[in-house]
Amino acid sequence: MIKHPSGDAEAIGSFIASDAGWHFAGALTLDGAASIFAASKETPLPANGIVDFTGLLHADSAALAIIIALKRRAAAEGRALSATGLPASLRSLAVVYGVENLLD
Secondary structure (H helix, E strand, C coil), rough: CCCCCCCCCCCCEEEEEEECCEEEEEEECCHHHHHHHHHHHCCCCCCCEEEEEEEEEEEEEHHHHHHHHHHHHHHHCCCCCCEEEHHHHHHHHHHHHCCCEEEE
16 A cells, blocks of 8 residues: 555555455545555556445545546546445535546
């Protein structure tokens, strides 16, 4: 897990790759978005196309930006990507920004 400079391991989360796809654990906010996104670019997208966000502890609009960027990356690679386990609060934020169709 990527640690925040404050030492709080949950301040910045990370993607964990496995045979079941990617799993996100921790927080995904503006504070750590750049480092989380950079780390994601170094890892091949999950073969099954699933990114599970049930471990997402805290999110803001940066989480939406990263999900959309991952979906664009998948499309550029000719693959499908599905974000599962998104909290209702993040889906509500997507509705406010008018990007809910990009999450499905």
